[in-house]
Amino acid sequence: MRVSAKVRRQIKHRKRNAAGAKLNLVSLMDIFTILVFFLMVNQSEVRVLQNNKELTLPASVAESLPKENITITVQANKILVHERLVWQGRDKQAALTELDKIKQSIEQELKFHLDKKLQNGSIKAPESGWPVTILGDATTEYALLKEVMAICAEVGYRDLSLAVEQKSKPVQAS
Template sequence: MKQSFRAKRMLKQNQRLAQSSKLNLVALMDIFTILVFFLMVNQSDVVVLPSNKDMSLPQSVSEQLPREQVLLTVTGNGVLVQGKPVWRGDWQQAPELWQEALTTAVQQELQYLASRAAPLPAEQQAVGRPLTILADAATSYAVLRRLMAICAATEYRDVSLAVEQRSSALEAKP
């Protein structure tokens, strides 16, 4: 039986589509090479500070990105330096009950970290070592002031407070 022109065309098309496609590895390698370089260049733009889900940072319009430095975290029931718990207590107690223990514990840990770091150059002696305080928005000012005084007494005078950056849409509203 003779096949029609349409049947022949459909048969050829089915045979052509039934062939397995070939993967062009050269183009794929080019894409991955470009992707690797792109990720390497752009990975340093994002700095994420560790935080608890229970902690809400105060909002600000800070333009500076956080740097790699000592991180002092103030939680609802204690203080952590570089993720290591150094003091546990209740902030609601009278300040006389927690101030001395807090001062001793935090000073010891900061002095230990300073002893392990390289000595400060002469031009950086006045500024001191850098430190970031990560505290909840509800943390009292008296606690923050006390912690900043402790840090200043142990060569950590370049103190930064971690904040959550406010979006530009919120800045426009009064």
């Protein structure tokens, strides 16, 4: 039996479509690749130093991003060095009366971290001193912050940074 051209075309069309629909993943992969690169590039723009609800940092218009280094958290009734509690007291005034105890515990913890860095032997001390970031609560006495900064300088952590919350700059009307 002879088959007409129309029937042959219909049979060919049915065979081609019988395999089912094919999903083209190339464009989907392109989109996800672009998304991954976008997220990798932009993830470094935000740095979170602390996740403590009790700590309120002072506000500032500073634009420089914090570096990854040792952090000292100074609150009214406790002091933490790199998330480790080194002193805890009753209130603000207790910190000012127990400065010797605070100094000893902060020095001990900073020296411990410094010894860990120097165990390699390949790392040399920077000329400006080792970096440290101080997260001082907005209600912390300045005298206590000043004392903590002096302790850091004595141990060799002279590259001091004070952490602040970034506030937006005032918009000037033109």
